[in-house]
Amino acid sequence: MQRNDAARALLPRAHPGTCLADVVPSWLAVAHDALRLPGPRTEQESAVAPTGVIAARRFEAHPSLRDDGSVAWWLKDETDHQLAREALHTERERTAFLADASSRLLSSLNLGRCMDVTAQMAAEGLADAALAIAPARGHRLPVVTCLRGGTPTASLEAIDPDDVPGLGEALRGFPPVPSRWLDPSTAPQWMIPEGFGPVGAIVVTPLPGHGVPAGALILLRKACSAAFTDEEEVFARLFAARSGAAMSAARLYEEQRAITQVLMRELLPPTLREISGVDFAGSYRPSADHERIGGDFYDVHPAPVAGEPSLVAIGDVCGKGLEAAVLTGKIRNTLHALLHVADDHHRMLSLLNTALLTSHHSRFATLVLASAVRCGNDVQVRLTSAGHPAPLIVRTGGTVEAADTRGTLVGALPVVRARTATLTLAPGESCVLYTDGITEAKGGPLGSTRFGEERLARALAGCAGAPAAAIVEHLQMLASQWIGNGDHDDIAVVAISAPRKRT
Structure with a gap:
């Protein structure tokens, strides 16, 4: 055996005359014996260089056949290249993991689902078990726990987070402490x-949200597993950060949905019925099928004292959608506050007009006020229009007439x-209040014909x-x-009827 100075430092036991198998690692000895076997070698076998570890470093061995039949092995240090390849592979795996986490977390705006995904993915990719913890609800912490290979389980824990080192700080958004x-x-x-066994290492890290902490993540490793490295804690x-952003977005969505539901309940038109012997009915259809509120509205305010008129209001705010609905809510609330002057339509409209002119809104509205009261078998109705289509009166014989009221819009x-019109409804007769969404609706065979006032009057004649x-x-x-499937404006209809005599 011969060696150069570098080989002497790497293989100190190698001396001239010693057997190669006695001084080199087994992987190199096996490669040497395979090279000396008789018979042809395939191209693939010749191209593959054996690799292995010598003195804690990785080498790649390249043989060279000499003229005397001996073999010279050249050892190339591949340690740094191998470490770079392993680091690149790990980085690619982590990038793919984070991309998958982002996709799964952002696929749902449900807070519970986001916590399940957080705990499950953390248990599979970061630890032996994981806990996703949301901010406290009262005196309990919402917790989702997941073992590697298991399914997430939710619970509410009545504990003080400050009793757990690092947890209270994480829930308040402070930086995590090292697991060591x-x-x-x-x-x-x-x-x-349950069934986890002794804990070997713990990581507690905050789940940062949008301006406020979204919760905390706890990672657990068994006593038989390796401790968390600094790199693993940074990756956690x-x-x-991705889990916290998703949980924060889900929580914000839930809060906005709850607020929207409350506002919807306040802004949706009421369900009408017979009040003090007067039959009321109403219906509303927003301009877009995916919306529930818009710029048209109606309300019926029952009289506080029996024998006095109930007030009906129907209106149309300029525009549609949420912005129009906001002004609709303002008008309805203002009208409700002005019920003490409901017997004076003109004063009520004037006060409403002043309120709209002094607000930050630049929109206007049309409106009809109707006061209806039962007088014997008949119903007395007073109607005042403020720039709104005149109500239609449906008589028992099928005659349809427009109420003699008109005025300027408000705001x-x-x-x-x-101008206020006063009329009497005999039993079986009705007064119909509507918004122009129905008369201006385009459709029909060609899809561009207005429904119009005449068609509306003919339809009402058949409802006598x-x-x-x-x-x-x-x-x-x-x-x-x-x-049909065409576009349209908001449509609101209210009917005031004198019930037929009961036999």
């Missing part, structure tokens, strides 16, 4: 999943001018003697058939 500072033996029983924080001019609910339902059905 946390004593695994101090882990409380509620934190350790990268994962926690645009300093002074509101309006019908109850208020039947009239409203019939008009909305006709409008829906006329519009």
Whole structure:
């Protein structure tokens, strides 16, 4: 055996005359013996260089056949290249893990689902078990626990997070403490999943949200597993950042949804019924099928004292959608505050007009006020229009007539001018209030023809003697058939009827 100075330093036992198998690692000895075997070698076998470890470093061996039949082995140090390849592979795996986490976390705006995904992915890719913890609800912490290979389980823990080292700080958004500072033996029983065994290492890291902490992530490793490295803890924080953003977005969505539901309940038109002997019915259809509120509205305010008129209001705010709905809510609330002057329509409209002119809104609205009271078998109605289509009166013989009321719209001019009409509804007769969404609806065979006032009057003539609910339902059905799948404005209809005599 011969060697150069580099080989002497790497293989100190190698001396001239010694057997190669006695001084080199087994992987190199096997490669040497295979090279000396008789018979041809395939191209693939010749191209593959054996690799292995010598003195804690990785080498790649390249043989060279000499003229005397001996073999010279050249050893190339591949340690740094191997470490670079392993680091690149690890980085690719972690990048793929984070990309998958982002995709799964952002696929749902449900907070519970986000916590399940966080705990499950952390248990599979970062630890032997994981706990996703949300901010406290009252005196309990929402916790989702997951073992590697298991399914997430949710619970509410009545514990003080400050009793767990690092947890209270993480829930308040403070930076995490290194896992080497946390004593695994101090882990409380509620934190350790059933059947997990002794805890060997703990990581507690915050789940950062949008401006406020979204919760905390706890990673557990068994006593038989390796402790968390600094790199693993940094990677856990990268994962926690994505989980926290998703949980924060889900929580914000839930809060906005709850607020929206409350506002919807306040802004949606009421369900009408017979009040003090007067039959009321109403229906509303927003301009977009995915919306529930818009710029049209109606309300019925029952009289506080029996024998006095109930007030009906129907209106149309300029525009549609949420912005129009906000102004709709303002008008309805203002009208409700002005019920003490409901017997004076003109004063009520003037006060409403002043309120709109002094607000930050630049929109205007049309409006009809109707006061209805039962007098014997008849119903007395007073109608005042502020720039709104005149109500239609349906008589028992099928005659349809427009109420003699008109006026200027509210929210645009300093002074509101309006004329009030008074009429009587005999049993079976009705007064129909509507917004221009029905008369201006385009549809029909060509899809571009307006429904129009004449078609509306003919439809009402066929409703003579019908109850208020039947009239409203019939008009909305006709409008829906006329519009088809086309675009349309908000449509609101209210019917005031004098009930037929009961026999």
